[in-house]
Amino acid sequence: MKRKSVTSRDVAKLAGVSQSAVSRSFSPDAKVAEKTRKKVMAAARELGYRPNSIARSLITRSSRTIAVVTYSLENPFYSFMLEKASRYFQQQGYHLQLFFAPSDNGFDTVIDDIIRSQVEGVLMLAITLDSTQAKEVADFGIPCVVINRTVNFDGISQVGSDNHSGGYWAGHYLASLGHRRIAYIAGLPNSSTDLQRKAGFLEGLAKDGLTCHAVEIGNYRYADACHATRRLFASLPSPDALFCANDLMAIAAIDTLRHEFGLSVPEDVSIIGFDDVPMAAWPSHSLTTLKQPVEFMASKATELLMAQINQVDTAPENIMLPVTPMLRSSTRRSIHHSKKSLKELSDAHHRSAR
Amino acid sequence: MKRKSVTSRDVAKLAGVSQSAVSRSFSPDAKVAEKTRKKVMAAARELGYRPNSIARSLITRSSRTIAVVTYSLENPFYSFMLEKASRYFQQQGYHLQLFFAPSDNGFDTVIDDIIRSQVEGVLMLAITLDSTQAKEVADFGIPCVVINRTVNFDGISQVGSDNHSGGYWAGHYLASLGHRRIAYIAGLPNSSTDLQRKAGFLEGLAKDGLTCHAVEIGNYRYADACHATRRLFASLPSPDALFCANDLMAIAAIDTLRHEFGLSVPEDVSIIGFDDVPMAAWPSHSLTTLKQPVEFMASKATELLMAQINQVDTAPENIMLPVTPMLRSSTRRSIHHSKKSLKELSDAHHRSAR
DNA sequence: CTGAAAGCGCTAACAC
DNA sequence: GTGTTAGCGCTTTCAG
Numbered sequence: 001m002k003r004k005s006v007t008s009r010d011v012a013k014l015a016g017v018s019q020s021a022v023s024r025s026f027s028p029d030a031k032v033a034e035k036t037r038k039k040v041m042a043a044a045r046e047l048g049y050r051p052n053s054i055a056r057s058l059i060t061r062s063s064r065t066i067a068v069v070t071y072s073l074e075n076p077f078y079s080f081m082l083e084k085a086s087r088y089f090q091q092q093g094y095h096l097q098l099f100f101a102p103s104d105n106g107f108d109t110v111i112d113d114i115i116r117s118q119v120e121g122v123l124m125l126a127i128t129l130d131s132t133q134a135k136e137v138a139d140f141g142i143p144c145v146v147i148n149r150t151v152n153f154d155g156i157s158q159v160g161s162d163n164h165s166g167g168y169w170a171g172h173y174l175a176s177l178g179h180r181r182i183a184y185i186a187g188l189p190n191s192s193t194d195l196q197r198k199a200g201f202l203e204g205l206a207k208d209g210l211t212c213h214a215v216e217i218g219n220y221r222y223a224d225a226c227h228a229t230r231r232l233f234a235s236l237p238s239p240d241a242l243f244c245a246n247d248l249m250a251i252a253a254i255d256t257l258r259h260e261f262g263l264s265v266p267e268d269v270s271i272i273g274f275d276d277v278p279m280a281a282w283p284s285h286s287l288t289t290l291k292q293p294v295e296f297m298a299s300k301a302t303e304l305l306m307a308q309i310n311q312v313d314t315a316p317e318n319i320m321l322p323v324t325p326m327l328r329s330s331t332r333r334s335i336h337h338s339k340k341s342l343k344e345l346s347d348a349h350h351r352s353a354r
Numbered sequence: 355m356k357r358k359s360v361t362s363r364d365v366a367k368l369a370g371v372s373q374s375a376v377s378r379s380f381s382p383d384a385k386v387a388e389k390t391r392k393k394v395m396a397a398a399r400e401l402g403y404r405p406n407s408i409a410r411s412l413i414t415r416s417s418r419t420i421a422v423v424t425y426s427l428e429n430p431f432y433s434f435m436l437e438k439a440s441r442y443f444q445q446q447g448y449h450l451q452l453f454f455a456p457s458d459n460g461f462d463t464v465i466d467d468i469i470r471s472q473v474e475g476v477l478m479l480a481i482t483l484d485s486t487q488a489k490e491v492a493d494f495g496i497p498c499v500v501i502n503r504t505v506n507f508d509g510i511s512q513v514g515s516d517n518h519s520g521g522y523w524a525g526h527y528l529a530s531l532g533h534r535r536i537a538y539i540a541g542l543p544n545s546s547t548d549l550q551r552k553a554g555f556l557e558g559l560a561k562d563g564l565t566c567h568a569v570e571i572g573n574y575r576y577a578d579a580c581h582a583t584r585r586l587f588a589s590l591p592s593p594d595a596l597f598c599a600n601d602l603m604a605i606a607a608i609d610t611l612r613h614e615f616g617l618s619v620p621e622d623v624s625i626i627g628f629d630d631v632p633m634a635a636w637p638s639h640s641l642t643t644l645k646q647p648v649e650f651m652a653s654k655a656t657e658l659l660m661a662q663i664n665q666v667d668t669a670p671e672n673i674m675l676p677v678t679p680m681l682r683s684s685t686r687r688s689i690h691h692s693k694k695s696l697k698e699l700s701d702a703h704h705r706s707a708r
Numbered sequence: 709c710t711g712a713a714a715g716c717g718c719t720a721a722c723a724c
Numbered sequence: 725g726t727g728t729t730a731g732c733g734c735t736t737t738c739a740g
Contacts, residue, residue: 019717020729031725032726055412056717058734059717059732060732061359072437073436086452095451098450115404116406139402282576282605283610284612359733371710371711373712374736378709405734409716410733412733412734
């Protein structure tokens, strides 16, 4: 069934016009007599001709493709972003090339691949670029915007949200609720988001004269956060509040505490997340969290990228959007102490330590 | 900073070799003297040269790109699939072009776009193709596999799971638990998965002499399923069990019932979903569901597509994988009646009807 | 092993 | 308006 590919030349022959007439007929804004275009279209339909956009890209030197690179779609925050951005670019007549960062090293290979592909722009979702890598794409004149990661290089735009303030709010708020053993479940070690959220959190704690009770790493993943929670509550005194570097981990913590430790959230432990993914609002978890303006971030990032693509001289921007505390019911309402005695907590601890 | 694009010709000049020598040096399996390749590579590095893969595609007539089209990433089932498939193709040296089906019509435009792009294969995630559309891509000799949707055309491969049996199991199992008012929350109307799951479900019910208590449409989406649940429980007698065409909707139903109607799952209402997405196993919902072998489906689909790309004569296959009931705790254990009286149910109903 | 030459399928001047 | 011509940057015979 594989038909020999039919070219504009074939169509031209059938339609009795020149090859360039065919080309023109398929360009929306070209001067062609309506009559010619009709003839061409008829012939094209008969032969099943479609313009080869690779050839087109080669000569126009524009691929009308943008690359999106991400490291995982487990967090709905990023799959939402991806969908949002994709639809936007698609609407603008761009194609989207999707890359996943290899879990091992080999990210340079991906960059190389992207450059060879002649994409007109790159959108990085939560991808940490070192300055060599950043310089590499910038030197090639490929517009690039990084979402949710700070990059140590001026030539690249970034859009993110105010992680530090968010962390600060979380720390301060938990302290103001009367919590005194406040722990942290960290995201990906050394990711800028984690660093900033944590730093803000520690400051917020410090403002109330507190220090962080304990830290465990959850890598921004549900399963890892379950383990982190177990470690956190394996020794006494256990935390009475938790700040988790994203919602997915906060949800994991809630689930683990409720179902493995028999603890209540927020009665025994208050929990705050970060992102405000859709499921944070679901009544099953009703998670207090810091809302990143995901929709706005996506549109800002895509528009920024488009601007840089369309006007070569657009300067890279560094956009930091505010986060909004979403008070829900994973944090207790006011100062009071756990309804469970220390004895009970200890029992819960041993129960779960089978 | 935008450097004039450097071509193999530039490299050749600097290295003092012919342009074709440069080309050869960048082809992994070409006969070039090691010495020449060294010279070329040095020159290339100096100039920052990267082969233009568009030009390469044009002449080799192979884009090494496959298109993935999906309609939404809200369901983690599909974002998981997407990630899985992407990583696989990336590993095989293929690029991935991502398309979202426009919510309005306009899907033919996407198909046209895909054909023009000269992709070597198409993976459709939950995309309903009519036979005209299917024929269109098949006629162009583009291998295509459709995941989780039946297509009415022989030329295209499909991989899905046994929706009918899954539905049958759900219907029969709920009946065997003693439920008598079993309702259905439907997915996307007229999607093959919904049709098949529903048909199986009705048969499973019929086997026990039951009919479906009520049906509402949830479009496979969380928010829509919340509304569907409200409608289902707005009138008495309300259902005592629910089969939802996917997990996302089942979770929505659980949340709505528990938090808006004050009903218990599974004590008052048993609920079964479909897919077994990761969060179905989270203890917060512990959803009884029908597991689709998502990992296997993804690998089967990708391998099938690869086979068709590599050997032109590979016949399209139609693969149906078995589903597995995952018994968790959103269904009650054995036959007994709701602990709530009809009076209480009525109260709950009025309470929620503010 | 290497260079010269011939395109891949298309767009974009340029004359007519 | 339309055809003619010259490439886009690369791979691939084909001689040497």
